[in-house]
Amino acid sequence: MLRLWFDKGTLLLKGEVGTPYGKWDPRTESYRIKSSHYKDVLDYLGESNLQFEDAVPKLPPLEQLKSNVELRNYQTEALNSWQRAGNRGVLVLPTAAGKTFIALKAIEILKTQTLIIVPTLDLIDQWRKRIRECLNIEAGAIGGGENTQRMVTVSTYDSAYLQAAQLGNRFMFLVFDEVHHLASPGYMQIGEMYIAPNRMGLTATYERSDERHSLLPQLIGGPVYFIGIKELAGKHLSPYTYEKLLVELTPEEQQIYGAEMGFFKNYLQEKKIILRSPADFQKFIMTTGKDKRARQALLARNHAVKVALNSESKLHLLAEKLEDFKNERVLIFTLHNELVYTISRRFLIPAVTYQTPRDERREILANFGNGTYKAIVTSQVLDEGVDVPEASVGIVLSGTGSTREYVQRLGRLLRKVEGKTAKIVEIISKETIEVAISHRRRPKTPKTTEAP
Amino acid sequence: MLPSELLAVWKRKGEIMPRYAKLSNENLEVANALIDAYKEHIGEKKKALKILATDLEDKGHEYRFIRALALLLNRRSIFISDSKVNPSDLRKKIFHTTEKIGIPTTKDQRQRILENVASEMALTSETVEKYMYADLDAELILEKLAPLSASELLEEYNLSLTQTLLFDSTELSFTTSGNWQRIFFSIKRLGLIYEVYQDNGICVRINGPASLFKLTKRYGIQTAKLLPIILANPKWTISAKILWKYTNEICNFKIESQKHSSLLKKPNTPTLKYDSTAEEKFASQFQALNSGWILKREPEPILAGKQVIIPDFSLEKSGIKVYLEIMGFWTETYLTRKIEKLKQIDEKMLLIVNEALACEKLAALKNKTQLNLIFYHNNIPLASILHYLQAAFNDLKTKEIELLKDLQIKFTEPIIAYDEFAARIGISTEAVKAVLATNPPSGYVAMNNNLVSTEKLMQINEKIEERMQKRGKLLLPEATKIVEAEGANDTSNILSALKYKITWRGINSEQAEISKTGK
Numbered sequence: 001m002l003r004l005w006f007d008k009g010t011l012l013l014k015g016e017v018g019t020p021y022g023k024w025d026p027r028t029e030s031y032r033i034k035s036s037h038y039k040d041v042l043d044y045l046g047e048s049n050l051q052f053e054d055a056v057p058k059l060p061p062l063e064q065l066k067s068n069v070e071l072r073n074y075q076t077e078a079l080n081s082w083q084r085a086g087n088r089g090v091l092v093l094p095t096a097a098g099k100t101f102i103a104l105k106a107i108e109i110l111k112t113q114t115l116i117i118v119p120t121l122d123l124i125d126q127w128r129k130r131i132r133e134c135l136n137i138e139a140g141a142i143g144g145g146e147n148t149q150r151m152v153t154v155s156t157y158d159s160a161y162l163q164a165a166q167l168g169n170r171f172m173f174l175v176f177d178e179v180h181h182l183a184s185p186g187y188m189q190i191g192e193m194y195i196a197p198n199r200m201g202l203t204a205t206y207e208r209s210d211e212r213h214s215l216l217p218q219l220i221g222g223p224v225y226f227i228g229i230k231e232l233a234g235k236h237l238s239p240y241t242y243e244k245l246l247v248e249l250t251p252e253e254q255q256i257y258g259a260e261m262g263f264f265k266n267y268l269q270e271k272k273i274i275l276r277s278p279a280d281f282q283k284f285i286m287t288t289g290k291d292k293r294a295r296q297a298l299l300a301r302n303h304a305v306k307v308a309l310n311s312e313s314k315l316h317l318l319a320e321k322l323e324d325f326k327n328e329r330v331l332i333f334t335l336h337n338e339l340v341y342t343i344s345r346r347f348l349i350p351a352v353t354y355q356t357p358r359d360e361r362r363e364i365l366a367n368f369g370n371g372t373y374k375a376i377v378t379s380q381v382l383d384e385g386v387d388v389p390e391a392s393v394g395i396v397l398s399g400t401g402s403t404r405e406y407v408q409r410l411g412r413l414l415r416k417v418e419g420k421t422a423k424i425v426e427i428i429s430k431e432t433i434e435v436a437i438s439h440r441r442r443p444k445t446p447k448t449t450e451a452p
Numbered sequence: 453m454l455p456s457e458l459l460a461v462w463k464r465k466g467e468i469m470p471r472y473a474k475l476s477n478e479n480l481e482v483a484n485a486l487i488d489a490y491k492e493h494i495g496e497k498k499k500a501l502k503i504l505a506t507d508l509e510d511k512g513h514e515y516r517f518i519r520a521l522a523l524l525l526n527r528r529s530i531f532i533s534d535s536k537v538n539p540s541d542l543r544k545k546i547f548h549t550t551e552k553i554g555i556p557t558t559k560d561q562r563q564r565i566l567e568n569v570a571s572e573m574a575l576t577s578e579t580v581e582k583y584m585y586a587d588l589d590a591e592l593i594l595e596k597l598a599p600l601s602a603s604e605l606l607e608e609y610n611l612s613l614t615q616t617l618l619f620d621s622t623e624l625s626f627t628t629s630g631n632w633q634r635i636f637f638s639i640k641r642l643g644l645i646y647e648v649y650q651d652n653g654i655c656v657r658i659n660g661p662a663s664l665f666k667l668t669k670r671y672g673i674q675t676a677k678l679l680p681i682i683l684a685n686p687k688w689t690i691s692a693k694i695l696w697k698y699t700n701e702i703c704n705f706k707i708e709s710q711k712h713s714s715l716l717k718k719p720n721t722p723t724l725k726y727d728s729t730a731e732e733k734f735a736s737q738f739q740a741l742n743s744g745w746i747l748k749r750e751p752e753p754i755l756a757g758k759q760v761i762i763p764d765f766s767l768e769k770s771g772i773k774v775y776l777e778i779m780g781f782w783t784e785t786y787l788t789r790k791i792e793k794l795k796q797i798d799e800k801m802l803l804i805v806n807e808a809l810a811c812e813k814l815a816a817l818k819n820k821t822q823l824n825l826i827f828y829h830n831n832i833p834l835a836s837i838l839h840y841l842q843a844a845f846n847d848l849k850t851k852e853i854e855l856l857k858d859l860q861i862k863f864t865e866p867i868i869a870y871d872e873f874a875a876r877i878g879i880s881t882e883a884v885k886a887v888l889a890t891n892p893p894s895g896y897v898a899m900n901n902n903l904v905s906t907e908k909l910m911q912i913n914e915k916i917e918e919r920m921q922k923r924g925k926l927l928l929p930e931a932t933k934i935v936e937a938e939g940a941n942d943t944s945n946i947l948s949a950l951k952y953k954i955t956w957r958g959i960n961s962e963q964a965e966i967s968k969t970g971k
Contacts, residue, residue, distance in 0.1 A: 008643045010661040025664050027647050027758060032664050165643050165661075189670055193662070286698055295515065319557040326554070341585060347557075348550040348565055350543070355588060360540050364547075373547060375555060 002052035004041065006169040009193035011035055011056060019044050035168050036219070038195035056195060058169050059113045063151045066136040067108040074232075075102050078225040082106070082200060088221030090179055090201035097232055099202040100127065103175045104134050107152060110198060115171040116154045117190065119178050121358070127154045127177070142167070157187050164193035173198040174220070180205060182219060183212040191219030209278070241423050246430040247313040260304035267297035308429040310339050314397060315346065317427055322347065322375065325393045328423075329368070332377040334397035343377045343397075352378040396426040453676065454616045458520045461617065468694050468703035470613040472715050473517065473606045482513055483521060483602035490525050490597050498531055499590040517609075524608055528598040535586035537573065542583055545569050607717035611683070614716065615676040617705060621692040622667045623659040624675050627651075629687035632753050632762045638681050642674035648760050654753050667702070669695055680719040685709075730780045731764055734804075734832045741834065745769045745841060757796035767841060770880035772848050774841060775801045778832065782809065791816055794823060802840060804832055845880075852883035863893060866908040867939055870901055897949050899942045904949075912938050913950050916966070928954060928964035 002015030013022055013031040019041050022031035033041055038056060045052050071079065078091045079102050087110070093099050107114050116127055121144040131139040131152055140150035143159040149170060160167065174194055176182050179201030182191060191199075199220040206223055207213055216222070249257055268275065271294075275281050288295040322330065334340055337353050344351035350364040350373055367373045368391075460471040473479045489504050505522040509515040533539070549565050556562035566577040573580070585591055600608075618624065628635070639646050639658060647657045658678070660671035675692070682688050691706040707716075738747055751766035754775065763775040782790070791813060794801070800822050805814065807827040817823050826836050856879070870888065874881040885901075892898040896905050915934045920926050931952075932943045940946060947954065947966065957963040 008645075008661045010664075023664055027645050027664075029758060032661065034662075034665060186670075189662070189668070192665075282698075292512070322555050323557050341588070345581075345584065346562070347555050348546050348562060349555060350547045357540060357587075360543075363544075367547075372551060374551060 002045070002050060003055060004045075004052055005055040006035070006058070006195070007032075009035060009165040009168050009189075011038060011041065011195070013041070015052070017048075017050065034192050035195045036192050039197040056169050057172070059172065060140070060149045060151055060153070060170060062111065062113070063137050065108055065111065067104070067134060068136075069101050069105045069108060069134050071101060071105055072098065074227055075105075078102055078227070079105055081224040083109075085221055085224045087173075087198040087200075089199075089224030090203065090206060090216060090220065090222065092203055092206045092223055092226045094228065094232060095204045097204075097227070099177070100130050101134070103177075103200060103202060104130065106175075106198075106200060107135065107173065110173050112172040112198070113170065114152045114173040114175060115160065115167070115194075115196070116152070116175040116177060117157055117160045117182075118154060119157055119181050121156065122361075123177060124154045124156065157181050157190070160190050161187055164190060168194045171196050174200070176201045176220065179203045179216065179220070180208050180213060183208055183215050188215060188219065241421060242426075243423065244426045244428065245317060246428055247311065247317050248430050249308065249311050250313055253307050253311055253313075257304045257307050260300040260307070264297045264301040264304065267293065306336075309334075309336060309397075310342065311429050314427050314429065315343070318343070318395065318397070319347075321395060321425060321427075325423075326374075328374070328392045329371070330375040330393045330395060331368075331391040332375065332395045332397060333379075334377070335379060337379050339397065340377050340379045347375070347377075349373070349375045349377060352376060354379070392422055394422070394424045396424070453619075454520050454523065454612050456616065456619065458516045458523070459613065459616045460514065460516045463696065463703060466701070466703055468617070468696065468705050470610070470617050471514075471517075472610045472613065472712070475603050475606055475715070479606055480602045482508070482518070483605045486518070486521050486525065487597075487600070487602060487605065490529065490594065494594050494596070496594060497590065498526075498592045498594065501526070501594065502590070520609055520612065521605060524605060524612065525597065528600065529594055530596040531592035532595045533587050533591070534593045535583040536579075537575070537583055539583055539585060539587040542569070542573070542580065543585075545573065546580070546584065604717070607715065610715045611680070611717040614707070615679055617694060618676040618679060618692060619672040620669050620694050620697060621672050621675050621705070622669060622695050622702070623657060623663065624678075624690065624692040625655060625657045626682050626688060626690045627653055627655050628682050628685045628689075630750070631681065631685050633750055635678070635681055636753070636760065636762060638678055642677060644671055644674055644678070646760075647758065648753065648755060650755065654755075654760070667695060683713075683716055684719050686713075728778070728780050730832060731778050734778065734834075735765070737832075737834055738837075741838070743838060743841070751775070754797055754799050756793040759793055761793050761797060763801065769841075769845060770874075770882060771878065772845060772880065773800070774844055775799055776804065776837070777801060778804045779809075780806050787811075787813055795820060797822060800824075800844065802826065802837065804828060804837070849880055849883045849886065852879040853886050855879070856883060856887040861893065863896065863903070863905075866905045868896070868903040870903075899940075899945045899949075901942060902940075904940055904946065908938065908940065909946065909950060912940065912946060916950070916952070920966075926966040928961050928966060931966050 002013065002017065004011060004013050006012075007028075011022075011033040012025075012028065013019065013033060014029075018024065018031045019033065021037040021040050021044070022033040025032040042054065074093075075098055078093065082089050082091060082102075087106075091099065091102060093102075103116065116139075118124060118127060124141050124143060128139045128141060131137060131154075135152065137152060138150065140148040140153035141155070142149070142153060142163065143156035149167075153171070155167075171194065174190075174196045176199070180203050181187055182201065201216065201220045206216075206226075248254075267273075273284060275284060284294070285298065288298045318332070332343060332349075334343070337355070340351045340353050343349070350368070352361050352364055356364070364373065364376060368376050462469045462471055473483075486505075486508065490501065493501055493504065501522065505518050508518045535542075546565065546569050549568050550556070553565055553568070554561070556565055563577065566580050569575075570577040570580045575583075635656075636646070639656075644658050644660055645663070649655050649657075658671075658675060660668070660674070662668055662670060679690070682690060687709050689706070689708045691704065694703045694705050695701075696703050735747060735749065738745075745767045746769065748766045748768070750762060750764070753760035753762045761777075763777045765776040767774045767776060779790075794803075794817055801824070803817070803823060803825045805825055805827050807829050814825065817825065824840055826833060826840065868888075870884045871881045873888075874884040888903055889898040892903055895907070896903040897909060912935060915938070916926065916931060919930065919934065928943070931947065935941065935943045935946055944954065951969050952966050953969045955965045955967060957965070
């Protein structure tokens with residue numbers, strides 16, 4: 001008889017017939033099929049009236065859910081569009097629009113073994129908490145040293161990828177939180193190595209600057225619902241104001257900046273190198289491995305950028321702003337860990353980076369939430385979807401040129417609090433490439449926005 | 453293994469090669485300088501080590517090389533925090549004090565907070581500042597460096613470089629000289645798939661399940677983990693396809709033990725352990741028999757369809773090889789798989805099966821002529837095994853004799869050694885001897901271990917006669933010299949073929965005298 005089973009992240013079919021989805025594997029003398037075609041193969045064999053043994057799924061036991069999830073109108077709309085698309089597709093909603101609840105509702109409806117895939121360990125904790133509160137069950141966790149598989153399990157992208165060969169046949173529903181991560185070359189294979197026919201992607205920013213989001217539809221389905229920050233602001237999210245402040249480098253900094261940037265530009269001119277896109281820049285970096293002068297030029301540029309990012313003038317202005325916002329809850333962002341610690345040491349306020357011990361980080365965020373700490377400074381690690389207790393002021397001290405980051409940082413501040421106007425302040429060094437980065441970052445919104 | 457930005461390669465016309473650090477004086481000096489500097493920096497902060505590496509880079513050494521060496525040294529080092537208080541607790545205290553007093557925006561305000569904390573914890577404000585982030589990676593103190601030499605560091609660098617390159621591999625092929633059981637066990641454990649083919653020995657190609665659908669680097673990490681196990685052997689050739697991400701082209705990578713072995717760190721291989729005491733006992737008992745059969749542990753794998761079997765032993769004599777597998781204990785699935793494989797082999801195999809565990813499944817193997825089952829109860833039956841070996845040997849000899857008899861061989865050389873001739877045409881010496889010695893071709897006389905032409909015999913005879921005429925008599929040692937000078941051996945047989953007799957005086961051959969028997 002035909003036998004279908006799961007083999008290290010793929011399916012194997014042994015017997016007299018193949019399927020249109022498989023490929024003959026001479027190494028094992030059987031048909032090998034991508035796990036993502038599991039349902040297609042079942043349909044094909046079923047419709048052909050073939051007797052076969054399906055030894056593929058090895059699912060954790062089902063548990064009784066007691067759900068208390070109530071959806072808002074737009075959340076229900078989002079869920080309906082996903083169901084109409086055959087339980088597949090991506091929902092694009094701004095941060096704090098309650099994406100988690102839509103996914104939990106879907107689990108309640110499907111009542112099937114579900115793997116939720118998230119970018120960070122913090123998000124594992126957060127999802128588990130929500131599952132406990134909303135579905136009344138304990139969720140399993142994979143990643144960060146834990147490995148428990150239950151009806152609903154939360155995993156990091158890393159673990160879901162690295163253990164695909166062991167986990168691929170254990171779930172029938174996949175939820176991808178911050179789904180834009182799935183489009184990276186490695187993680188993409190999660191989409192191929194799991195059998196789950198039901199798939200949901202969640203994100204605030206569908207587009208990636210490298211255009212790879214165009215690969216998502218084949219893995220989980222295309223975007224099926226979209227709602228922007230403007231539609232929700234005021235009604236479900238808090239209004240905000242945005243202010244950009246330019247500071248001049250100190251004379252000493254200007255001198256260093258000028259000299260280093262000059263050296264870099266001279267080198268480019270001399271070698272007739274034009275850097276237009278990130279790809280051009282990547283190519284240039286490649287050459288620095290072979291060419292010592294190219295490397296010197298790159299180091300000079302990096303030094304100049306660092307001087308601008310860490311400018312003393314910015315810290316002065318930051319001190320002023322902290323004085324202004326004395327009674328507000330302030331979240332300070334900067335991309336560079338070094339600057340995070342400079343600020344933490346200077347103003348004696350808590351810092352959160354990838355180096356912060358997990359317990360300490362939990363404690364800091366909790367204290368920021370209950371108002372014990374009025375200001376914290378952080379680098380990228382809070383960027384994605386971590387529930388940071390609502391802040392009323394965000395100060396951005398440096399940034400990169402990607403749209404996604406900006407929207408999510410913004411979203412962090414916009415948790416719904418009655419009658420609150422959030423403020424976003426960006427501090428940039430004048431006359432440096434930072435201004436260019438800042439422009440690139442906000443192509444779709446006007447320079448200074450007052451939300452309704 | 454290194455971060456990919458430290459991977460330095462040469463790439464030319466589709467070939468790719470890591471920039472191995474030769475064990476040259478210059479490189480050894482750099483490695484030594486770095487090791488010494490680490491030793492001198494014991495008790496200092498990790499960030500000081502970083503500055504140290506940067507200095508070497510500024511002196512013109514390749515930055516990736518220096519950084520990789522520093523990274524490898526960091527991994528062999530122990531770093532500790534020197535703080536007298538728990539920095540995490542200290543910070544908590546500072547942040548809470550800040551909240552009470554207010555975020556400091558002037559130097560004085562800041563100093564006030566630090567002093568507040570200091571007095572509360574019985575420290576000075578300077579130590580509060582110093583220990584605030586003493587647990588950050590860059591602030592840790594170098595306590596100890598596990599000793600290693602400059603050449604060991606370079607060898608480790610080269611190995612890491614190779615493994616880092618293999619992260620980007622889509623497949624790997626190798627041949628090697630041993631360690632097979634561990635290699636195949638690891639391939640399986642790492643979730644890889646192998647294919648084997650014969651090409652002057654066993655070649656193995658490795659990739660993973662999903663490699664069937666597209667070129668993928670997914671199995672690169674696992675492949676890199678397999679590398680040291682292959683390198684542990686004295687002989688190997690390794691080649692791989694590398695998907696070079698910067699240009700998106702497939703490049704070939706190849707290293708071989710002859711050229712590269714001295715550059716790469718060789719992992720320690722644990723000595724071969726026997727799977728069971730039955731095997732161990734058998735090996736020692738068999739060797740004690742001095743049967744003329746050469747016993748080898750864990751021989752080269754043999755093909756079983758698309759898979760391989762690594763038999764427990766091979767037994768070899770005069771070019772005939774029999775494999776031997778001891779089946780003491782098994783599980784149902786193990787047995788099913790094993791039988792499936794055994795059905796497909798082409799080599800002669802002796803299966804020594806524990807009687808207590810025999811079952812009807814084994815019946816599937818009974819009709820396979822290459823296989824021979826011997827059952828045992830308590831002890832492995834050496835006699836039955838020898839009996840089988842002897843039979844196999846005789847069987848082969850008979851066939852060879854038939855073959856030789858049919859051959860019309862024309863010899864031209866004056867002397868033909870049986871063993872050399874046997875090796876030349878690939879049959880056993882015994883078979884050659886059996887045919888040629890009993891029925892020598894015309895113009896030749898058969899000796900103990902070779903054929904000598906009558907022409908050659910005449911030449912020897914002339915020399916002996918010449919000498920006898922000169923001296924009157926001839927002693928055995930002199931006769932032997934003459935025979936050997938002519939390229940022959942086996943003096944006594946040659947002498948008797950030439951109708952000489954040897955008169956012994958006592959047992960001393962020096963005194964034995966040669967004389968012609970009746971005319």
